[in-house]
Amino acid sequence: xxxxxxxxxxxxxxxxxxxxxxxxxxxxxxxxxxxxxxxxxxxxxxxxxxxxxxxxxxxxxxxxxxxxxxxxxxxxxxxxxxxxxxxxxxxxxxxxxxxxxxxxxxxxxxxxxxxxxxxxxxxxxxxxxxxxxxxxxxxxxxxxxxxxxxxxxxxxxxxxxxxxxxxxxxxxxxxxxxxxxxxxx
Amino acid sequence: xxxxxxxxxxxxxxxxxxxxxxxxxxxxxxxxxxxxxxxxxxxxxxxxxxxxxxxxxxxxxxxxxxxxxxxxxxxxxxxxxxxxxxxxxxxxxxxxxxxxxxxxxxxxxxxxxxxxxxxxxxxxxxxxxx
Numbered sequence: 678x679x680x681x682x683x684x685x686x687x688x689x690x691x692x693x694x695x696x697x698x699x700x701x702x703x704x705x706x707x708x709x710x711x712x713x714x715x716x717x718x719x720x721x722x723x724x725x726x727x728x729x730x731x732x733x734x735x736x737x738x739x740x741x742x743x744x745x746x747x748x749x750x751x752x753x754x755x756x757x758x759x760x761x762x763x764x765x766x767x768x769x770x771x772x773x774x775x776x777x778x779x780x781x782x783x784x785x786x787x788x789x790x791x792x793x794x795x796x797x798x799x800x801x802x803x804x805x806x807x808x809x810x811x812x813x814x815x816x817x818x819x820x821x822x823x824x825x826x827x828x829x830x831x832x833x834x835x836x837x838x839x840x841x842x843x844x845x846x847x848x849x850x851x852x853x854x855x856x857x858x859x860x861x862x
Numbered sequence: 863x864x865x866x867x868x869x870x871x872x873x874x875x876x877x878x879x880x881x882x883x884x885x886x887x888x889x890x891x892x893x894x895x896x897x898x899x900x901x902x903x904x905x906x907x908x909x910x911x912x913x914x915x916x917x918x919x920x921x922x923x924x925x926x927x928x929x930x931x932x933x934x935x936x937x938x939x940x941x942x943x944x945x946x947x948x949x950x951x952x953x954x955x956x957x958x959x960x961x962x963x964x965x966x967x968x969x970x971x972x973x974x975x976x977x978x979x980x981x982x983x984x985x986x987x988x989x990x991x992x
Contacts, residue, residue, distance in 0.1 A: 786875055794876035801883050826891040833887055837880060844871050 692855030697733060697741055701748040704729035708753035721828075724835050726753075727799060730776065731792050731843035736856055739780040746776045763815050767807045774806030775799040792847060793840030800836025804828050900962040900977035903941050905934070907972050917941065917960070917977070927971030934975065946971060 683691075708726040716722060726749050734742035750772050754765045779799040782790055808825050850856055872880075905913040905925055913925060917939045924931045930947030940958040946968055953968035962979035 782879075789873055789875040790879070791871070791873045791876045793872045794879040797876075797880050797883050801886075826887060829887045829890055833880075833883055840876075841868055841871070 689855055692853075693737070696850075696853075696855055697737060697744070700729045700733045700741075701745050704745050704749040705752045705756070708749045709756050712753070712757050721831055722835075724800065724803065724832070724839055725842075727775070727796065727803075727836075727839050728843045728846060730779070731796055731799070731840070732846050732850065734779060734783055734795065735792060735843075735847055736850060739784070742776055742780055746772045766814055767810050770810030771803040771807035774809075775803035778802035791840070792843040793837060796840030796843060797833060797836040800832040800839070801829060804832040899939060899960055900964065900979055902978055903936070904976045904978055906974040906976065925973055927968065927973045929971045932968055932971055932973055941966065941975060941977065943968065943975075 704726045707729065711722055711725060714723075729749070730742050730745045733745045750765070750768045751760075754760045754762070754768065759765050776799070779795050779802070782795050782798045786794065804825075808821070808828065812821055900917055902914055902916045904911055907925075907927060913923065915921065915923070915936060917936060920937050922933060922935050922944070924933055927947070931945075932943055932947065932953070933945035935942055935944045940960045942958040943953040943956070943966060946953050948968055948970035950970075953966060953971070953973070956966050959966055959975075959977055962977055964977045966975035967973070
């Protein structure tokens, strides 16, 4: 069977599936590479992997965003050897709350909300989820909340940056044949 | 890329969300920045702990340093230097400390007063996660 015999709708669907797999794979790679970067503090991360979750959310919808986030955390921690370590639960807590808030914001905001808005909501959700997990599981001490404002500020700034990058990525991807005919859902 | 081009790519809701979350972040600095009151004080001289005391009990204590004796006063949960043999009396000028993590230092006399919280082993990290 050659591609010319395939009907165009099935081809576009297959292309979109391949792109989603690429998003997940890239998210895992970015997540893993970022863990190798030196960080000013143990929990300060740039969160570039969220660019891929944002792109999946805007191009596919909520379930794709969940797939990318959970694949990133699961496979990323397998690669780093940190599965079920404290860092894994921090990632999972942050990622879960971030994705929940981002999908909710995308659904409620509709067309009015762009990648930057969704990204900052997700960044704050990520910071809050991580703090909550850290407080519940690791450090049962109220002093931990003293670093929360710094953490929140850092996540807000990286959230804005990631949102702007995701916006550029989306502009480029919407020109791709896989997404060209598809209007933003 | 120019900043104005980036600005135009965002919607009014994006900007509103960024502004709201930024305001919330600044508010959290004000709310959480103070920190909890400390539980005890620890005095170090040349890296060695020479004296510790709970903050609850009011007392005055003389601490011998490199130059002579400094008088440390604990009163209603607050700590300050009252007398010191050092030339500039910077340690007295540092005033009172009461919160966990606060420091009083008298460099010429080699004294460092640290306020610690209730958690055991508060020196250094509680935990490092990778």
